[in-house]
Amino acid sequence: MPTILDVARKANVSAMTVSRVINGSGPVNEETRRRVEQAMKELDYYPNSNARSLVKKETRLLSLLITDITNPFYTTLARGAEDAAKRLGYRLIFCNSDEDPAKEKEYIEMLLSTQVDGVLFAPSGDDSLKNLRLLRKQGIPFVLIDREVPNLECDKVLGDSMLGAHKLMEHLIENGHRRIACITGPKHISTARDRLQGYLATLKLHDLEIDPSMIIETEYTLGSHQEVMQKLLELQTLPTAIFAANNFVALGAIKELRKHGWKVPEDISVVCFDDLDLLQDLDPFLTVAKQPSYDFGVFGVQMLVERILGTATSNFRTIVLPPEIIIRRSSRNINAALE
Amino acid sequence: MPTILDVARKANVSAMTVSRVINGSGPVNEETRRRVEQAMKELDYYPNSNARSLVKKETRLLSLLITDITNPFYTTLARGAEDAAKRLGYRLIFCNSDEDPAKEKEYIEMLLSTQVDGVLFAPSGDDSLKNLRLLRKQGIPFVLIDREVPNLECDKVLGDSMLGAHKLMEHLIENGHRRIACITGPKHISTARDRLQGYLATLKLHDLEIDPSMIIETEYTLGSHQEVMQKLLELQTLPTAIFAANNFVALGAIKELRKHGWKVPEDISVVCFDDLDLLQDLDPFLTVAKQPSYDFGVFGVQMLVERILGTATSNFRTIVLPPEIIIRRSSRNINAALE
Numbered sequence: 001m002p003t004i005l006d007v008a009r010k011a012n013v014s015a016m017t018v019s020r021v022i023n024g025s026g027p028v029n030e031e032t033r034r035r036v037e038q039a040m041k042e043l044d045y046y047p048n049s050n051a052r053s054l055v056k057k058e059t060r061l062l063s064l065l066i067t068d069i070t071n072p073f074y075t076t077l078a079r080g081a082e083d084a085a086k087r088l089g090y091r092l093i094f095c096n097s098d099e100d101p102a103k104e105k106e107y108i109e110m111l112l113s114t115q116v117d118g119v120l121f122a123p124s125g126d127d128s129l130k131n132l133r134l135l136r137k138q139g140i141p142f143v144l145i146d147r148e149v150p151n152l153e154c155d156k157v158l159g160d161s162m163l164g165a166h167k168l169m170e171h172l173i174e175n176g177h178r179r180i181a182c183i184t185g186p187k188h189i190s191t192a193r194d195r196l197q198g199y200l201a202t203l204k205l206h207d208l209e210i211d212p213s214m215i216i217e218t219e220y221t222l223g224s225h226q227e228v229m230q231k232l233l234e235l236q237t238l239p240t241a242i243f244a245a246n247n248f249v250a251l252g253a254i255k256e257l258r259k260h261g262w263k264v265p266e267d268i269s270v271v272c273f274d275d276l277d278l279l280q281d282l283d284p285f286l287t288v289a290k291q292p293s294y295d296f297g298v299f300g301v302q303m304l305v306e307r308i309l310g311t312a313t314s315n316f317r318t319i320v321l322p323p324e325i326i327i328r329r330s331s332r333n334i335n336a337a338l339e
Numbered sequence: 340m341p342t343i344l345d346v347a348r349k350a351n352v353s354a355m356t357v358s359r360v361i362n363g364s365g366p367v368n369e370e371t372r373r374r375v376e377q378a379m380k381e382l383d384y385y386p387n388s389n390a391r392s393l394v395k396k397e398t399r400l401l402s403l404l405i406t407d408i409t410n411p412f413y414t415t416l417a418r419g420a421e422d423a424a425k426r427l428g429y430r431l432i433f434c435n436s437d438e439d440p441a442k443e444k445e446y447i448e449m450l451l452s453t454q455v456d457g458v459l460f461a462p463s464g465d466d467s468l469k470n471l472r473l474l475r476k477q478g479i480p481f482v483l484i485d486r487e488v489p490n491l492e493c494d495k496v497l498g499d500s501m502l503g504a505h506k507l508m509e510h511l512i513e514n515g516h517r518r519i520a521c522i523t524g525p526k527h528i529s530t531a532r533d534r535l536q537g538y539l540a541t542l543k544l545h546d547l548e549i550d551p552s553m554i555i556e557t558e559y560t561l562g563s564h565q566e567v568m569q570k571l572l573e574l575q576t577l578p579t580a581i582f583a584a585n586n587f588v589a590l591g592a593i594k595e596l597r598k599h600g601w602k603v604p605e606d607i608s609v610v611c612f613d614d615l616d617l618l619q620d621l622d623p624f625l626t627v628a629k630q631p632s633y634d635f636g637v638f639g640v641q642m643l644v645e646r647i648l649g650t651a652t653s654n655f656r657t658i659v660l661p662p663e664i665i666i667r668r669s670s671r672n673i674n675a676a677l678e
Contacts, residue, residue: 061449069417069433072617075409082408082435091445094408094433096421106430110400114453222617251621276617278411278561282590283622 002043011039044137059115062092062304064297065107066122068221069096071248072277073293074122077145080297081120088305090117099186099221101127112138118304120297122146125188141307145300148190155307156318157300161191161273164289164323165198165243168271171287171325172241173206175333177269181214181232181239183249189220195245195273214239218249225252233260240334244272250286251276254330269331273323287331289323296321341382350378383476398454401431401643403636404446405461407560408435410587411616412632413461416484419636420459427644429456438525438560440466451477457643459636461485464527480646484639487529494646495657496639500530500612503628503662504537504582507610510626510664511580512545514672516608520553520571520578522588528559534584534612553578557588564591572599579673583611589625590615593669608670612662626670628662635660 008015013032020026021036028036039045064081066074078094085092093116097104104124108131111119119135119142121128129149135142136154143155172180182199185192196215203210213235218228229252232239244250250272254264264270275290299319306312343361347354352371359365360375367375378384403420405413417433424431434450436443443463447470450458458474458481460467468488474481475493482494511519521538524531535554542549552574557567568591571578583589589611593603603609614629638658645651 059449059452061453063432069408069421070411070414070616072409075414078408078435082437086442091442091449092435093402093446093449094435096417096431096433098421103425103430107432110398110430110432113398114400251617254621276621277409278590278615278617282593282615283624285622 002045004045006043007036007039007045010043011035044134059117060090061114061116062090062118062120062301063095063111063116064092064120065095065097065104067097067099067124068248069094070222071220071246071274073146073247073274073291076277076293077122077297077300080294081301082297084298084301085305088301090301090305092301097122097124099124099219101125101131104128105131108134111135112140116140118142118308120145120300120304123149125186126150126190127188141304143300143304143307145296146191150190153316155303155312155316157296157303158318158320159191159291159296160320160322161194162198162201164273164291164325165195166202167323167325168243168273168287168289169199169202171327172243172269172271172331173202173208175269175331176335177241178208179211179214179237179239180208180241180243181216183225183228183232183242183244183253184215184217185220185245185249186217191273192217192220192245195243199243218245218252220246220248222248222252225249226256229253229256229260233262239268241269241271241331244270247272247274247276247286247288250330264330265332269334271331275326284326284328285330287328288326290326291323292321341384343384345382346375346378346384349382350374383473398456399429400453400455401429401457401459401640402434402450402455403431403459403639404434404436404443406436406438406463407587408433409561410559410585410613412485412586412613412630415616415632416461416636416639419633420640421636423637423640424644427640429640429644431640436461436463438463438558440464440470443467444470447473450474451479455479457481457647459484459639459643462488464525465489465529466527480643482639482643482646484635485530489529492655494642494651494655496635496642497657497659498530498630498635499659499661500533501537501540503612503630503664504534505541506662506664507582507612507626507628508538508541510666511582511608511610511670512541512547514608514670515674516580517547518550518553518576518578519547519580519582520555522564522567522571522581522583522592523554523556524559524584524588525556530612531559531584534582538582557584557591559585559587561587561591564588565595568592568595568599572601578607580608580610580670583609586611586613586615586625586627589669603669604671608673610670614665623665623667624669626667627665629665630662631660 004015007018020028082092095107101124121142122145145157184196216228271287273289275288343354343357347357359367421431434446440463460481461484484496523535555567610626612628614627
């Protein structure tokens, strides 16, 4: 880990000058300041985290980085993480990367300057690797949740996206569906790749045609799925069912379908990953692969705290929490007569 | 604002000893450490925030303190706050007080040690006054959102709970309801008091009886509203409608009603404050006083940043954002025949 002396050497100034730049505690000319800041950046030197690692000061503060604070999957996960943190004597702050690697990087830099003991990290995608390496370099323990990042060994709490996709597809095929569209998430997110793979594998298993025009990529966020649905509705042979990569994709799809006069499930069935938690009691509608999101948070914090306290085994662990298929009104048997 | 010398004087030690305790940078005996920590506590001395105010270091980091991360009212508000913060060049971390003043206090202390430029603060209740005074003492700007705290002059973004309650009650009365129960929120939260007052004032306006057994207090959180509903269902003359203090209270009430075989709206109408945002497109059901929660976040951050930059007027401002009444299937006219 770099020290203040390394920074001074690299910037060709005295340690006192570096200290002045960091603390704003005295006059430094603009050109020198820039050189020191450049050296700090190149060395990945973070004043506070370095000070901390020197004295091993515990803050008993954890951070949970999620990618979409409006998605119930993540808010329920946050609830679980918070309950576990409280039980273990930690506080938890939340950051929302908004599926944006640049924003994620800003938050990671902030967390390095602030003093957190560890980070529960839902990566915005494969590009998160750089940000995670930054954490590791600074010796901050982290646990990945929900999504994998290739080429990184670490503790993880993941769902089983392949299995969930397979089971949702089996449900549709059992109910007579043969032309099933897949509205998949961004390719740079592991869960999107796994769900797509589950879709493809299940079609193959049943010797069903794979039609590339029926596979459309979109964002996981709620925003507008208008264009995507437009594409789908312009197909010559329309699908009888949609497998949506998550709850927000399904919501967006249903909204657009309704705009065009299509009824779910009468005209088309819709199934998806992740539930809309608050709807469970009121008027559950969507057929889903429900992931135990609360448990993601609980297990994630437990693993993280074990890693912080050094009570974890030295080997990294992966916990896989399988989804539960819940069949509701948004999907129907197309061979059965409508009620 | 207290200095390290004040702490040293109070603890009857040298400033170097105080510094050692703060930084863990040398041996200090247990008894001395305790005395220093006690002195810091009594003086409200926070090492980092003091250092910061000395050098006026900007962090461009804001904190949003909400009371329930699973409630869509707050997650949509958070979304608005985040979008506004990004536009203005700030990052935002979230804390969830979980409606618990003790937890809120811990977060405030953490925010004082961490370096934030300002706090957007949804108070857990009237007891938040102490925590807000702590922020003010340390010179950290804040803006209250959603809830008021008596005896505190500050910037605020509030809804109009009285008006919303009045309009929901008018809707019920217009539709033939005369026995309307009120499941109100905790008395120590300003919105709960205002909504109850709106309920009472509207009954009086129409010369309707106020029956104390029909007014039941509960929590705003989703948890179990079982006991509360039990009380209501044991009444000799049952209500034909329920005015619920928020969305989660309504959800809990409907769940319990269904358990006991009551149908909404056939057997009883239910209206409430705050929408369930994700339901809007899918299967909107609840009659609500919908608050512009996204705008709460946007205006809150704007006011906060103006206060931080010193571009705000010196007088504190209050922005009131009125709710919109949306009538849906959960309430019906009891004089009309059922379809």
